[in-house]
Amino acid sequence: MKEKIGIASDHGGFDLKELIKTKLMKTVDCTDYGTNNHDSVDYPVVIGAACKKLLAGEVDRLVILCGTGIGASIIANRFSGVRAALCHDEFTAEMSRRHNNANVLVLGGRILGPDLAERILEKWLHTEFEGGRHERRINSIEEISQNQ
Ligand code: RB5
DSSP, X not given: OOOEEEEEEOGGGHHHHHHHHHHHHHHSEEEEOOOOXXXXXXXXXXXXXXXXXXXXXXXXXEEEEESXXXXXXXXXXXXXXXXXXXXXXXXXXXXXXXXXXXXXXXXXXXXXXXXXXXXHHHHHHXXXXXXXXXXXXXXXXXXXXXXX
């Protein structure tokens, strides 16, 4: 069965979202949670809604974008169970999977060129979590953040 990947952006990430979506649709079951044009939209609203779909199990993983990727990261990581990684290169994409089991990839639509963005996506899609001591640390994130 194909992996289910959701994708969402604000207007700042819209162009790159469309390009990434075209790539994703060739290999995975891709659901687009908007936005659907260049009209200005508040990133917490569209990204927050997509994170809720992920946590409800509608998709297995999520790719989110805004202009820099910063606002999208901030709102996504407010959700317990979301591990959103803002990646600017293939190394951070690889490590976000191996060590952090990142279930959300964050990209900056006004930062990345299309070739680099696609390489980051490929690395994130095809790198497995290592588990072991990294599993303990991930569990620790949830424990500590719930007891603050
Ligand atoms: C929108 O102009 C821009 O602020 C947004 O896309 C994002 O970069 C916020 O972090």
